[in-house]
Amino acid sequence: MAVTVIVGTQWGDEGKGKITDLLSRDMDLVVRYQGGNNAGHTVVIKNEIFKLHLIPSGIFFSNVLCVIGNGVVIDPAVLVQEIETLQAKGYSADNLRISSQAHVIFPYHRYLDQAQEKKREAGRIGTTCRGIGPCYVDKFNRRGIRISDLYNEKLVREKLEWNIEEKSFLLEKFYAFDKKVNLEQLLNEYLGYAHAIKKYVVEESTALVHQAIAKKKNVLLEGAQGTMLDVDQGTYPFVTSSNPVSGGACVGAGVGPKDIDEVIGVVKAYITRVGSGPFPTEIEGKLGDDLREKGGEYGATTGRPRRCGWFDGVVMKFSARINSLSQLAVTKLDVLDGLDKINICTAYEYKGSKITDFPTDINRLALCKPVYEEAPGWKEDTSKITNYQELPSNAKKYLDKLAEIAETKVSMISVGAERGQIIKV
């Protein structure tokens, strides 16, 4: 009987998929509220690994309606593939719904993403090159094509003509990009996707949410990416093109802020980042490499190695406030098993003084050095623990410190990728 938001508190890949799956058994509705197939949310069920890019991570419960919300950008080729993969593994996907207001990614969005990254050279963001940014640009520029448009051939043709003319000019003349887009081919392809996903498309996805709220059902709003990748609040310009923060859930799922009861911040026990941009607590060298191997820190979407670092309390504090966190779900605690000492960044040193408010300007952030407190590690294997009391005392102290920094209670601790590897506090 509550509306809960799941939000990434760091630079993404905190384990949102796992936590969403975990909570979904008690939900009636799960809505993905932003991003696109730049996301890769992993759910592991009995050794079988699912990497979801667009479909909400509640999809494995057939009685839970899973909505791709209006705030999401959809590459229909990826969506169709994802539905087929689920079906091949015995999940019907009949509980999927797609907002007709969601925007559509076309190949020219991907080409522009690739071309822009190439041209940026040293200033490269390290995007996933999935066309996410250019698609959101079209949305905000009111040039976008929405899922509903795909069912009006005349309209989609007109919109595509305009878009292809503009993008072809840019790709050829400005970016000297070699791939071309053909209107008839594209139209055919996309009308095919439209047909394939038609049974899932709903005109009023927000009404589904409102009805569920009115009936006091349980609703989960699943974010993608993370707070520090938020286009407004993150490390701009090294961010994604949407609002992963909890406020984005209101816009991307169509609920008002007063309807939200709980905001669960998913926090990795350490921290990772894929792509470029500042990362104050990054660990270079062997220790960083060891953490990457032990944590399996390779992108679920692009396979790129993730940069690894120590837990950053300055980011945590910022994230707790920006998102109004009410609970923390700490993930990957098991990856820290066996370390002698663990660093916790509690402040940054900036021009000789200590600061604890996250600098919004990356030029200032670049001058910040992490200030660490050293916490003692633990030798025990935590991956089989299901009861909080059984955790090593140093692990409990570590979690207490995280909660103290976030001024938020820890309600869940994940100690492995499998569905059952969870400690509820």
Ligand code: GDP
């Ligand atoms: P998301 O994008 O936030 O959903 O996270 P990803 O799925 O991209 O990355 C998280 C990775 O860690 C995935 O490979 C998960 O299977 C894995 N994972 C999640 N929770 C845990 C955990 O508690 N321990 C370990 N060892 N792996 C975990």
Ligand code: IMO
């Ligand atoms: P999930 O939901 C981690 C990063 C990219 C790049 C920046 C912009 O799995 O946590 P984009 O393609 O969005 O324009 O790239 O954002 N990024 C992610 N990093 N996890 C994600 O999603 C990400 N989605 C985008 O690496 O730095």
Ligand code: MG
């Ligand atoms: Mg991910």
